Structures are given as C-alpha cells and as structure tokens.
Amino acid sequence: MIQIKFTTDEIEKLNYERYHYPHPKVQKKMEALYLKSQGLPHNKILRLCHISESTLTYYLWEYIEDGILSTRNYIMNCRHATPSIWGDLTMACVLSNEEV
Numbered sequence: 043m044i045q046i047k048f049t050t051d052e053i054e055k056l057n058y059e060r061y062h063y064p065h066p067k068v069q070k071k072m073e074a075l076y077l078k079s080q081g082l083p084h085n086k087i088l089r090l091c092h093i094s095e096s097t098l099t100y101y102l103w104e105y106i107e108d109g110i111l112s113t114r115n116y117i118m119n120c121r122h123a124t125p126s127i128w129g130d131l132t133m134a135c136v137l138s139n140e141e142v
Contacts, residue, residue, distance in 0.1 A: 043083075043084060044099065044102045044103070044106070046078060046079075046102065046105065046106060048078075048079040052079070052109075052110060053076070053079045053080075055110055056072050056075050056076040056079060056110065057076055059072040059110070060072035060073040060076050070091055070093070071101050073090075073091055074087055074091045074093060074098055074101050075101060075102075075105055075110075077090060077091070078102065084098060
C-alpha cells in the first residue's frame with residue numbers, strides 16, 4: 043500500500059476541489075485522494091469511487107510526483123468542451139482550427 047503524508051492544507055484543498063472543480067473526472071481524483079488522506083484502505087476507496095486498483099495507484103503516484111496541481115491538470119478533448127464551463131478552452135480550440 044502506498045503511504046502518503048498529507049498536510050492539513052493539502053487535505054483542505056482536496057476537500058474543496060472534490061466538489062468544486064469544474065470537471066467530474068478531476069473531482070473523482072480529488073475524492074480518491076481525499077479518502078486516502080482520511081486513512082481509508084484502498085479497497086474501500088476503490089469501492090466508493092468506482093475505480094480500479096491501477097487507477098488509484100496512478101492517482102497516488104501522480105500526486106506524489108507533482109502534488110495537487112498535477113491532479114487538476116486534465117486535458118480535455120476539444121470536441122467535448124462545453125462553452126459555458128470551458129469558454130477559454132473552446133476558444134483556444136477554435137483558434138487552432140480544431141473541431142469544436
């Protein structure tokens with residue numbers, strides 16, 4: 043089992059982002075990391091978040107290597123961007139001549 047020492051500040055950020063980040067996949071990552079920060083065993087995190095062991099391992103190593111900023115970086119496919127939420131990203135896709 044991967045051990046991570048979370049600071050109080052990191053836990054507060056994870057707790058906030060798991061509900062407020064605009065993309066649901068990032069929210070799921072934040073939820074898994076938050077549950078890990080609360081000491082839940084991996085099997086419970088997998089069940090509660092509906093993710094695989096390899097996905098959880100990926101989330102944890104990504105967090106260990108780059109912190110919370112890397113877990114928030116989610117590269118969206120421009121065709122699925124929603125202007126109301128992702129206006130700037132959609133505009134960037136239009137400017138680069140990709141299909142929106």
